[in-house]
Amino acid sequence: MLRRMSAPPIYLDNLATTQVDPRVLEAMLPYFTRHFGNSASATHAFGWTAKEAVEQARAQVAALIGAVPQEILFTSGATEADNLALKGVAEFHRDRGTHLITCAVEHKAVLDCCRRLESRGFQVTLLPVDRWGQIDLEQLGAAITGKTTLISLMAANNEIGTIQPLREIGALARERGVLWHCDAAQAVGKIPLEVGALGVDLLSISGHKLYGPKGVGALYVRRRPRVRLLAQLDGGGQERGLRAGTLNVPGIVGLGMACELARQELEVEALRLGALRQQLWEGIAGSLSGVELNGHPTARLPGNLHLSFAGVDGAQLLLALPDLAVSSGSACTSGSAEPSHVLKAIGQQAPASLRFGLGRFNTEAEIETAAVRVVAEVSRLRGRAGDHPALHHEPALTGSKN
């Protein structure tokens, strides 16, 4: 897209990626320079120092989700964690059953793993979602058969921010003796998540969604009862033989620090983001008709506001807002004119949608500017397009305690 303005746009795309927190960067830097050792080098201090840092990070990641350090495997990100969880569990338990369950609004990392597994002889049930983007628990229960080994359902959606009924999914999976993998890339560090209380068996984490670096993530794998899975990378036997490859020590240190900061600041930050989101919603929907909120009104990520606008073209609206870094739906599918699979799944057919992802470094002043700019450009485009149909107001977002 053409960049016409010299000042950088206001960054409101924190669901696509986040800025590395300066405190995270500071923690990482020595592991590029003085402490450059390979954490697998057991014969000298360079290796020991690196290993110590990795184990500290493992404990920091575990603490954020109520796990024990031995349950954390480091990966290159949530995509790899999703691949390891889905393919690793499906293939390990192949003799017991070849059926998996997921849903229509999962991230492509999960959906494409399922497609790959289908080509290898597995059967996958794709659950629909309601207009908020939530699955139906009765449908989930009915989909489980004697051949089902794994359910993969995300914690919070990366486009519309909807949080699934997590405790209920965990209880159902436990009751029916099926493993549950949860892609929690958007939820970890944003909402309280405790693996014990949720009853989750595998959980994917991404560093760059919580103010850590890109290219690092983790998979939580439950130890009691032990979850078995097949390694997807063969090599040096790192990470208990489940994920070969020299560990990305600086990245892992950064992920650990990012989790530590999230644990300390989550509660206050969730309230702050909820208030900023309310400000943005009121600023836009208070001045414009024909604005619809996508995703669940209350069970949603505090930093997510996803709106559809009647009477404007989505591409034109984005072009008119070069001063705002926002996404039209999902970063993963932007570039294509197709509506995203998530918007299709919730039945949203509006010609223009914007995803605002508010984050740690956004200010009230930025939100105020963003609201004013959206209202101005939508009004201008509608005026140019002529009269738009009479449109209604959605009920205001209620509360922000999620």
Ligand SMILES: *Cc1c(COP(=O)(O)O)cnc(C)c1O
């Ligand atoms: C970003 C994201 C991923 C992919 O994570 P990477 O670390 O970039 O591989 C997977 N699932 C969800 C829900 C995400 O938001």
